[in-house]
Amino acid sequence: MKLFQCTNCKNTVVFENNVCVNCGYLLGYSSYYNKIVSLEANATQWKLPELEDKTYAYCKNHKHKVCNWLVDVEKGDEFCLACSLNRTIPDILDDDNLAKWKQIEIAKHRLVYQLLRFRLSVVSKTIDDSKGLYFDFLAKDDLPEESKDLKTGHANGVITLLISEADPVVREQIKQQMSERYRTLLGHFRHEVGHYFWDRLVRDNVEVLAGFRNIFGDESMSYADALTNYYNNGPQANWQQRFISKYASSHPWEDWAETWSHYLHLTDVLETAYNFGLKTDPKITAKKNLKMNASFDPYKETSFKKVLNTGMPLLFALNSMSRSMGEDDPYPFIISEPVKNKLEFIHKLLKSV
Known part of the structure; x- marks a missing residue:
């Protein structure tokens, strides 16, 4: 930021x-x-x-x-622009709902800021129903009985977020239940908007779609069957070697959305470091891979190698600082070579928009 x-x-x-x-x-x-x-x-x-x-x-x-x-x-x-994307908000006469909505809007506004920095088209469905975007922020208790199993997700340009995700206690409970390493409101937004932009940037572009399938796999395989298999049997064996997260191994669409969200994480952290003029010069002998200088605007940088070679030591330093405060790593992920290729695909695609 x-x-x-x-x-x-x-x-x-x-x-x-x-x-x-x-x-x-x-x-x-x-x-x-x-x-x-x-x-x-x-x-x-x-x-x-x-x-x-x-x-x-x-x-x-x-x-x-x-x-x-x-x-x-x-x-x-x-x-x-950010608020024009809302189709449904919770009942804000309820003080608890209002507090949750405020946290949701903080994350959503940061998302929209970042999409604009990428020069991506951000338009409400009110203006363009076929290509636009809507957000539904829902309280599960307010849903009809037949919709009680509704989850946070994306469908046809509508991103649904259960407002319970704005409760840090609930979010941590789900994180533990799902054996996840990372779960935040901003992370949800970045993941779900990744599905939306797959439709916008990949689905109807024959050349881009072919490149996607070569790196992420064939998305035409049954999505429902893939998720059922994931929830029944867990992630693919040795998923760490090919995917950024367990969930990414469930289906190419989820691999894309997870990788997309991580590229947005990386870019945002680099922009913050750039604005603070951060650089590192570790006081150890073997410091080659930990030295970095965030001297560039990541939204304008075309070299993915430069982005990655600056971002990785920056994230390592970020994790180390967090541990100094007694907190868990804010970025508890290892980026394998196949994941680097996926991140680079997204990097190049966004630079071509």
Whole structure:
């Protein structure tokens, strides 16, 4: 993520801030200009020199304290790009639902930020029903009996997320039950949007699809049968040698979505390191593979080798810092040679968009 500053006092602020704690100015984010700007508190619309002197207002969801994005008044939109993708939200008269929705929106807004940085098309189904995207955020208790087994997932441009995933206790319980090494809201979004972009970038492109099948396998095999086999019999033998996770071994579609989400993890971590000017020079003799300098914007870097050779020691350092705080590794994965090839396929595909 990019580092941001309050344009009034130059205090460092983070992506989700809606008030500068140093000077008290309101803060708003422009997804078009990728800027956070300061706003005087005694107004509801602002003419902003930093944004070409256009007039902006807050997204309608700002009143619920779940969004700090701005909308161009002249365009007449009530919701920002990220919030316009919502089809269903939970009952926010329930305080617990509102708290969960806030956490969900934090993760979703970060996802949309990243998709825009990749210059991917992000459009609501309201505008383009066939190629657009929708999000349904559902509480299982509110579902009809016949839908009680509904799970987080993607289908035809609609990403469904059970809001229980916003409860860290529930999420940790599921993580343990599923013997997973990583489970976060942002990870869910990145995984499920990977399925959506498989439809957009791979499915209907004969050349890309052939390359996909060569690396990930033939997705025409029965998805339902593959998942049944996975849940009944577990992952493929020696899955660590060919897949980024156990679940990735269930079917080529899941291998793609898991690998896609990991490429997004890697890119985001590298952008953060780039904005902090991070580099490492380990104080050990055998340090060749641990030395790195995050001196480039990963969204603009065409060399996958450079991305990977910087990202791997960075993630190792990140894990080491986390252990110093008594926490588990935030990135507990080993990237094998076949997984590197899969990541490179996604890297090249995104650079060609």
